[in-house]
Amino acid sequence: MATIKDVARAANVSIATVSRVLNNKSGFSEDTRKAVEQAIEELGYVPNGVARGLISKRTNTIGLLVPALSSMLVSEMVSGIERTVHEQGSSLIVCHTESKGKKTMQYLQLLIAKQVDGIIFTSEVLLQEYYQMIERSGIPLVLLSTESLNLPVPSVKVNDRLASFHATEYMIRQGHKKIGMISGNRNDMIAGVPRVEGFRMALSSHQIPFEESMIVSHKGFSYIDGAKSFRTLMTDHPDITAVVAASDEMALGMISEGYKMGIQIPEQVSVIGYDNIQICNVSIPPLTTISQPVAKMGEVAAKMVLDMIHGDEKQESVVFPHEIIERQSVKKMN
Amino acid sequence: MATIKDVARAANVSIATVSRVLNNKSGFSEDTRKAVEQAIEELGYVPNGVARGLISKRTNTIGLLVPALSSMLVSEMVSGIERTVHEQGSSLIVCHTESKGKKTMQYLQLLIAKQVDGIIFTSEVLLQEYYQMIERSGIPLVLLSTESLNLPVPSVKVNDRLASFHATEYMIRQGHKKIGMISGNRNDMIAGVPRVEGFRMALSSHQIPFEESMIVSHKGFSYIDGAKSFRTLMTDHPDITAVVAASDEMALGMISEGYKMGIQIPEQVSVIGYDNIQICNVSIPPLTTISQPVAKMGEVAAKMVLDMIHGDEKQESVVFPHEIIERQSVKKMN
DNA sequence: ATATTTTGAGTAAACGTTTACTCAAATCAA
DNA sequence: TTGATTTGAGTAAACGTTTACTCAAAATAT
Structure with missing residues (x-):
């Protein structure tokens, strides 16, 4: 050459x-x-960009860490980030950590070795260990769909607890009284705990009685988890009329499972999803859901790192408003 | 640092x-x-990997070019590639060309500047212009879900014409006689032309009469294209009993549109998709489709570039077998 | 005890750029 | 004309590594 x-x-x-x-x-x-x-x-x-990078200390590359998320959600998130990053003349290296701490550390090391200009860390709690490593390298960092209460790292997210609260309240407003939740991994600090909390709070603030077994959780947030969770929920509580799902994929899995079980949705059981991924429009029935504007959020997060790279020291965290998208998976009971 | x-x-x-x-x-x-x-x-x-790269002439990075494909398909394809690449200690830079020639050239320039060790080019025809640029840089190249008849570039793909032929023949074997096709972009040399050809050949080899207007094409291969195409197909040919779709997403869009139009699937109209993306399992009804093992194909393509990088000059092209996955979107007519 | 080999480690060049420094020639001001 | 300034361009150092070369000291062979 x-x-x-x-x-x-x-x-x-x-x-x-x-x-x-x-x-x-x-x-x-x-x-x-x-x-x-x-x-x-x-x-x-x-x-030769490598030679340039050596001297300029800029690689025009930014690193993205994503855990084991549902593929459609990731894909929308990534697309927002990638577009923005490329528009600014940089490229994106995507790393799937599979939510494994060890793998995450490896990728972090890799990204630092590669001298990426910035890092976007998504959808998982930022362990002290991770933070120290990044901090030490001096690489700008922003959090997407997650946040850190104690560490000074800017983040872009939605208020999960509130969103889940609203989703549940929405069901209540439609006249539902027997409401279950399929919660994904309820120990997940990001997509699990806060959503379960929001659900509980909504019920209790409307004095709706509820049993622990009406929240069924599983490993992850995918179709299969949704399908399985729904089945156990319905065998334990056949009188349930509404379900709050912790992700759209779970809701979709639930609808499919309902179809197999002969349960009509929304005639017999209503469901509200979470995320508003594209496919919600074409599911049968179209899925009512909480919109979390992931593509937009990715875009903003990308802009934030880019700004930090260009010297704008500290960025303000932003919490995006969520929104209930009414489609046809919830039946009015009143 | x-x-x-x-x-x-x-x-x-x-x-x-x-x-x-x-x-x-x-x-x-x-x-x-x-x-x-x-x-x-x-x-x-x-x-510092940059300094290392300068002297070793290896960046442990490989570039991936994808056009405007449906997000789910891309995401499965990418996941296979990314896993494999990372397992070998390299990373992946994903570039969405949006099927624009100019953008493609820009990205190519970028990847060359970044000194990527290899390039995977997917789902589009490899223009002479692209090839020359890559050729000149000496960077190993493999084609995924596309091929080049005249240029000496190894590829990984499925036989689209044959697959489409089989899909159509499958419909015929189930007793369908009035078969339409929603073809996506029928001028697309990769996912358009061969599939339309396969469709035609199947019909004619079974002496089934057919009109040009029974193939309706659109811009792309997404839900919306499927929905719209189906609507025009049904208004022009209300007597159709089966549809061959050029992608799963189109088939899903069609099912959804059918639901809105009061057309039961598969009771009134059957449909077969193409790709076998994950969501086919949980659609209603579960979608019968042609399986194109994209994740696996991505994996193999990644291995191929990696091997080329490690000195294995010329790799053999491989064509993957497709397979009909029978689910419940096709009704038996005999 | 001497000659030879092995071991452990340093020096400096090279990778392909950017950039501070230098300087001759050209242009301009007086 | 002379001195000052501007313009166009070259030289060489620097970026952070790897590696060929070198060489003294230690280990081994004779």
């Missing part, structure tokens, strides 16, 4: 001059510019 | 020695190893 030296030789100038025309600094005549540009053209020269 | 010099100073050795213990070359005593390792630990030193 041609290097700047080759170009310099071909154009009969020094490499400094080539560099200058490349970067549009001043210090060369129109004639030399032409000569250099022609040489570049002829040799098909592309400046 | 600490550099190798800092480590050398702290451990009281030369940078060459540090480098040696870092890379496990011989030439140091047990004592110095310990000293160096301790210094590394204390300083939280992480070797």
